[in-house]
Amino acid sequence: MAFYEQQILEYLQAHKEEIFSDLLELVKAPSPSAQPELSNQCAAVLRKIVKNRLGLEPDRVISQPTAGDHLVFRYGTQEQQILVIGHYDTVWEKDQLPIVEKEGALYGPGVLDMKSGDISVIWSLKACKELNIPLDKQICVLFNSDEEPGSHTSRHAIEEEAKKSLAALIAEPAANNGDLKSGRKGVRFYGVEITGKAAHAGNDPLGGASAIKEAAHQILYIQSLSDYEKGTTLNVGVIKGGSQPNVIPDFCRLEVDLRTTTVAEAKRIHELLSNLKPVDPKCTIKLDDNDEGRLPFEETPESLKLFQTASECAQRLGFQVGKAFVGGGSDGNLTSSVGCPTLDGLGAVGSGMHALNEHLDTESYLPRIAMLAGLLTQL
Ligand SMILES: [Zn+2]
Structure with missing residues (x-):
């Protein structure tokens, strides 16, 4: 040649x-x-x-x-x-x-x-x-x-x-x-949408379900899925939720950045995120996986x-x-x-x-x- x-x-x-x-x-x-x-x-x-x-x-x-x-x-x-x-x-x-x-x-x-x-x-x-x-x-x-x-x-x-x-x-x-x-x-962005129940923070503190409190549990769990040695990282980079200090918040959205080094790992984490379980049974969680992302x-x-x-x-x-x-x-x-x-x-x-x-x-x-x-x- x-x-x-x-x-x-x-x-x-x-x-x-x-x-x-x-x-x-x-x-x-x-x-x-x-x-x-x-x-x-x-x-x-x-x-x-x-x-x-x-x-x-x-x-x-x-x-x-x-x-x-x-x-x-x-x-x-x-x-x-x-x-x-x-x-x-x-x-x-x-x-x-x-x-x-x-x-x-x-x-x-x-x-x-x-x-x-x-x-x-x-x-x-x-x-x-x-x-x-x-x-x-x-x-x-x-x-x-x-x-x-x-x-x-x-x-x-x-x-x-x-x-x-x-x-x-x-x-x-x-x-x-x-x-x-x-x-x-690979890179993929996810949204995690948590729905709770609004209530008066003073008059009815036990009547609601705080989406923000639930989000706190989920954030720690999601971050804990990171495995730095493998190169798997999850970052909750954005939180949006609540309306007023005196209202138990009925909604919170998290935005997550996932990076992985292998296709298998991207799929494994996707499964876990698709099956997030609320700690508070009065809350529900929905995964927004509309972003297709890029596989490794x-x-x-x-x-x-x-x-x-x-x-x-x-x-x-x-x-x-x-x-x-x-x-x-x-x-x-x-x-x-x-x-x-x-x-x-x-x-x-x-x-x-x-x-x-x-x-x-x-x-x-x-x-x-x-x-x-x-x-x-x-x-
Ligand atoms: Zn470029």
Whole structure:
């Protein structure tokens, strides 16, 4: 098999200015997750860049009212496909962060998470195209606009494409030390709704049933299901309930964040939460499990093979990459949950995701794009 990484890197270095100007243009288009109007302006920029660089129009535009359009592009017409995913939404409001370049870093909203990854995808294909490097598989590129809140409206399209794909590559940022992400915890939010009985706190203290007192029992139980050694954590992060100090509260709602490292553990805890029993028999408990969440992204022999191939590409480019299992979820959880071998963290290196100092390490950016392109040539 031929190796192309060096040739690709030289090509990227010769086009460095265009790559960074594409990136800046995309970062300058604000795209907070739940703001369709702004997001669609950003989607238009993304479409323009893909058109300019790859000559492609979207194969599908998935429009929906609560987020920007999700875009699906197809590079090549081969029957078998590899899925490459990037989200273009960010956690930042318009004008919330300045865009600044200094000391080998580019700061800005979504510059690391993950507009640089989107540009990596485009330029990895651009390099292959211009250098006439043949790819064995069709590359299906999916850009979604609702990853940060949980990919609720793009989930179906992602799962559908993943089921048809031999592998899924996620261009999320690498770990801070540059490691690729070979696994992620599963994340799911639950609501626990407790109903009691209201009564006058002074005149009829025994006539009611306090939903808040019941919640106190349930909170301690739910938290106790955490197993830090296994990586299972439950956090009751929000409590809402009651009306007045002199009223025995008839309602209380808890919001729970569950993280697990294996699918089996996610299912075990789900069962336990589905069977919460009230301590006070006058209270009732209902579990709100409407959020589907993201199941854990577990390492498999196939996903490790992807990592191995990527790390060999990096070695040929003169750097080493390790692999990391991380706590935060991504669309890699969705692709791996439908059985598609997945490798994540193939975007840029930097730090400060979701933080005020979010930035991209500019030095390592082109070699990372070359690694992604190299990986595409090996699949
Ligand atoms: Zn991200």
